[in-house]
Amino acid sequence: MQFGCAIAVIGLIAGVAGAATTLLLHAIEHLTFHYSFGTLLSGIEGSNPVRRAVGPLLGGALAGWGWWALRRRQDRPPLTGTADAGLQVLLVGSGASLGREGAPRQLAAAWGDIGVSRLALTAADRRILLACAAGAGLGAVYSVPLGGALFATRILLRTWHPRALGTALITSSIAVMVAAPVTHLEHPLSWPDSRLSYLFVFLALALAPVATAVGLVFDRMMHGAPRLTLRSWMVIPGIAAAGLLTGVCSIWLPELPGNGRSILQVSMGSGLTLTSAALILLLKPLLTMLFLRAGAAGGLLTPALATGAAAGSLAALALNHWAGTQLHVAAVSLSCAAGLLAITQRSPLFAALFVWELARPPLWLLLVFAVGAYAAYGLAALRRRHQKEAGREITAAA
16 A cells, blocks of 8 residues: 555656756756747757857856755755756756756656655665656656656666566656646657658668667767766866857757757758768767766766767768668668667667657557667677677786
8 A cells, every 4th residue: 555655656756856857947948048939959040159159158167066066065965966956957958968867867766765755665665666766757758658667677677577567657657647737748759751661670670780889889988988076176167168069069050959859850850961960970979978077967868869860860861862762861860769779778678669759650660669779789789798708818818
């Protein structure tokens, strides 16, 4: 009985966390780029070059100062966690190349822990509930209940246990409905109405090496270098400088600021050129890495998806241009995005379902995304195993 009450509480809290971070994010975006209606991309395109450059700079400086001040005193963890999540939203809303999903996950887990603290729960049940709170927070902001549930069970808990899976599905569904008055259950991407051949499954398999190569490089860039400690005052100019560079780049590529939704939208609409796709493929992971190394905190789901979409768009546009093919750019982009996400999150099933839920294309394309995700994940696993074996051989020879 108490576990059932805890499930309802976690779902409600995660929904509130998702709605609150969504409202705050939109407010900061509108304030930074001075627009009233439309998407972030339309707001950036309508702003002048000075605002594009200065907005991310100021947002980065404020977020860096906030993190530096927080790390100097950590005497109240719940308050600190809430403030930390707010700073993540501030940074992403002002144009930082980081994911927005970290803040609602963090808030949902922190508030959920407080919400169920007086209930008689076992340690195992509490662990399940906190993981489900984080997954439900993710599901609430993107309106992806299945993706949120899989994130909790396959990435955070690494289990298929019925108790965990059922809890994740219920909490994520409740959270999505609670946040609906704010998100309006709108999906971040709009699938273009066009026909596709079922032979596209084989194309997804053929393009898996592209997603694998880009995914391994992206993963190494994000995790292969030390970050500035948030106790150092250098995080303030460091994050501000990353923001300024992002803002300057956005003068020519307005899709770059933000979590990556703008890139996904343009790639879905086949609006990228060969040049812009190549530049975004280079700059998006580079800018994300710079923010992380400067000491910023944020998610990596959507930056990874955007990078994969840029790689897929580049491959499709190049083949259409030089080989005379007529590849569906949106489908190729999302297939590569699923493959890259499978590598960075170590879960091809989550990657395929999350990408499908974001765009809601025809149901059979879930198979295409799954083929691309599992093929890329398998190639990456073989690559990592080969590297480990080579390392053992070198160690044995030494």
